[in-house]
Amino acid sequence: MSTKIITLGGSSSKKSINKTLANYTAGLLENVSVEALDLNDYQIPMYSVDEEGENGIPADVHKISDQFLATDAFVVSLAEHNGAYAAAFKNVMDWISRVDGSIWKKKPMLLLSTSPGARGGATVMAAALGSFPHLGATVVAHFSLPSFFDNFKEGGIADVTLKEELLEKVTSFQKVL
Secondary structure, three states, rough: OEEEEEEEEOOOOOHHHHHHHHHHHHOOOOEEEEEEOHHHHOOOOOOOOOHHEEEEEEEEHHHHHHHHOOOOOEEEEEEEEEOOHHHHHHHHHHHHHHOOOOOOOOOOEEEEOOOOOOOOOHHHHHHHHHHHHHHHHEEEEEEOOOOHHHHEEEEEEEHHHHHHHHHHHHHHHHHHH
16 A cells, blocks of 8 residues: 655646646655545635534535545645745635644654745745644655746756756655654
């Protein structure tokens, strides 16, 4: 039986570069089955205590939480919007925390970020590294890919140094699976 991995791009963009990076990276792992989640596949209202009080926790939130519980590990790549998580991603995290405060279920995670800019989502990566362990993530390794459109070409990372760095992170992650 292979290890089950969920990939998630922390964006609601249909052409998300973070979904692309997460799925590419999971493809570098050996002996795993990959389930790619897309935030666009879930109907989840904006979180508020009023919404929860009036309507309870939406079925799609329970569905994602159950998928998180059923997986063995995560490859998550975060989009950065104005130095923070994308609103759709943050909303899902807020809702799942109402189901179980351990959003990431204490499972191993390879945490990624990328952006079109030279910092590669460094600010959102720092925020996630600070908060995800408190939300049940076991971040095994992390990697930020700068300047996505310059460094990711023809279905892979074009820059040799960046590709080697990512492969080192993948190897570290693979060892805990």
